[in-house]
Amino acid sequence: MSPLAGAKQILRPRVVFSGIQPTGVPHLGNYVGALRQWVNLQREEKPSTKLIYSIVDLHAITVPQKPEVLKQRKREVLAALLAIGLDPERCTIFYQSPLTFLFTAPAQRIMSLTDPTSKMSKSHKAQRSRILITDTPEEIRSKIGSALTDSTPGVSYDPATRPGFSNLLEIYSVFDAEKRSPEQLAQVYADSSPKVFKEAVSDALIAGLHGIRDRYLDLSANESYLAMIEKEGARKAQIFGVN
Incomplete structure (x- = not known):
């Protein structure tokens, strides 16, 4: 390895990546297991650290999805990520589908309220089994x-x-x-x-969870702002992907 290549490796900034599937408004398990940490990293990590968060919609289409429903759920997740405190000036938030590379990430589990031996999930038929961050x-x-x-x-x-x-x-x-x-x-x-x-x-x-619901409702109603965040996130993520 040349000295120049070694220097580039040393100077390469730290990158943190994680993702969430677009299944609609996140529940408490999503928030505790991952999203809360995403927000905290904005404060805890050095300014040079790249924070990259993806709404992994390609993972969602491994099962049948109506396009209009998937689009709405993607927007709901985006609004929720902004509502909990993610700052698009500090981190990159993007949809996975426009890009040519894939990511996966683990998550901690919070259990169901009606069956505490199973993880909290939006797929459970009982709505009382889960708490949404917008409840x-x-x-x-x-x-x-x-x-x-x-x-x-x-x-x-x-x-x-x-x-x-x-x-x-x-x-x-x-x-x-x-x-x-x-x-x-x-x-x-x-x-x-x-x-x-x-x-x-x-x-x-x-x-x-105080304040998240109100911020989510305000953001959901501001479609032009969400569209701008989507476009900018895709641009930044594409630059990262090719570099």
């Missing part, structure tokens, strides 16, 4: 309040034997203002009733 506070309280737990008295963290309570403790921990672990929260609420505990989970979750 109202009333919807969040209702869904958390009806989340499946068990009849054992008290609250404890044991994913193997108490998956329902453990899932809620995991969710609570993500949004806890005091940044307590699931185990620490379990100690705090060890003697609490399910109702009291679920109210606390709801409070933390509502506070953590």
Whole structure:
């Protein structure tokens, strides 16, 4: 390797890439597992780091899709990404389909509210199994309040034997203002009733998602702005892809 080639490698900026399928408004599992970290990276990474996020619509067409439905869902995801705080000046947001290269990315799991042994998913027929990041506070309280737990008295963290309570403790921990672990929260609420505990989970979750719904609705109504973001994201991603 020549000294010049070595210098280019040393000076090459760090790149962070991840993607999300366009299945409509993201749910809590998407937000906790990936999207929240995307937003945080804008602050935590050096300015030289390239942050590249894709709406992976080519992955979505591995199953039959109506073109007009897929287009709407892509726009919904784009609006949601902007609503949670992604800054198109700091990161590249683009649709996968116009480009000739493919990416994949792993994601952490949040479990279903109605079946805490399965991951939260929009494909589940029960809407109460998932929380969308655009749900109202009333919807969040209702869904958390009806989340499946068990009849054992008290609250404890044991994913193997108490998956329902453990899932809620995991969710609570993500949004806890005091940044307590699931185990620490379990100690705090060890003697609490399910109702009291679920109210606390709801409070933390509502506070953590505050503002996203309103920003999403505003962005969804601004089609010209979303079209501009789509065009600019595709341009920046194409430059990255060929370089």
